[in-house]
Amino acid sequence: MEQTCLYPTESHSDMPIVNVASVKKLSPFRYPGGKTWLVPTVRKWLKTLNPKPELFIEPFLGGGIISLTVANENLAKHIIMSELDDEVASVWSVLLYGNVDQLVQSILSFNMTVENVKERFSLSPTTPEEKAFQTILKNRVYHGGIMANGSGLIKNGENGKGIKSRWYPKTIIKRMRKISSLSFKLEFIEGDGFNLIDRYLDNENSVFFVDPPYTASTKNAGRRLYRHYQIEHEKLFQLFSNRAYPFMMTYDDSIEIRNLCDKYSMNYQFIPMKNTHNLKQQELIISNDLRWFP
Ligand SMILES: C[S@@+](CC[C@H](N)C(=O)[O-])C[C@H]1O[C@@H](n2cnc3c(N)ncnc32)[C@H](O)[C@@H]1O
DSSP: OBBBSOOHHHHHHOOOOOGGGGSSOOOOOOOTTTGGGHHHHHHHHHHHHHSOOOOESSSOOOOOOOHHHHTTTTOSSSEEEEEOOOHHHHHHHHHHHOHHHHHHHHHHHHOOOOHHHHHHHSSSSOOOHHEEEEHHHHHHBGGGGGOOOTTOOOOOOEEEEEEEETHHHHHHHHHHHHHHHHGGGHHHHHEHHHHHHHHHTTOOEEEEEEOOOOOOSSOGGGGOSSSSSOOOOOHHHHHHOOSSOOEEEEEOHHHHHHHHHHTTTOOEEEEEEEOSSSSSEEEEESSSSOOOOO
């Protein structure tokens, strides 16, 4: 049953937690707040839409696993994505519009040591490809893939592998090549996601997937994860509450967000997931139509 004005305090879903190992990884990033666990749900939602959406729009792209899955599984004809963080954006821009071979070569030839990493980070990139390489490097050697200020290098890493513990050059390159091969249906714009929302909000051929930084609640988790974390959350609710066409928003489950759902008469459902500490928690899926939801 869809929820509107309820304030349940405990677990509200009997749904099994998605085993992320069963989801195809397509992103070259290990992204904080990444939605790999939501892939089966988004897939299910999109398959209920008839006809197939012309345009799938993701204004807050991050690591982009959802858009990449939509492209790879042909769940929409065309995908438009945006991201404000210029470092994250540099990777997407190079993969779709730049010299992918050069980026791949930098990854393959890099000798991963703490000294080499520090030396790399002391240089200012002079080309989009260098900037993209530095970003991928940061993402792989910083704790939890967190590239925001205050993050630091992995020390012990997995299995005592230290700085190398998340550096899988061949896997990263394979994913990059895959993205290149899908580039004919992917469009990326560096900039504020609200511009993309303004442009397509009233477009009947579009569906939106909206996953902003989680900074609306006192938990404020997004603040330490992203370089850009300040968002006009209420404006998002205002805009989407008036949208007549399909969309899905995701948020952490908090009183602040439930209040916004109530204020703008938006439906939500609970969905269980495991956080980075492997603890079960629930998040919210907000939409104008949740009849498909299990
Ligand atoms: C929760 S993360 C998205 C995670 C993504 N769904 C994934 O699976 O990897 C939110 C993203 O929004 C970006 N962001 C923050 N403010 C933005 C804005 N105004 N416009 C576009 N992107 C923004 C952040 O840099 C971050 O990458």
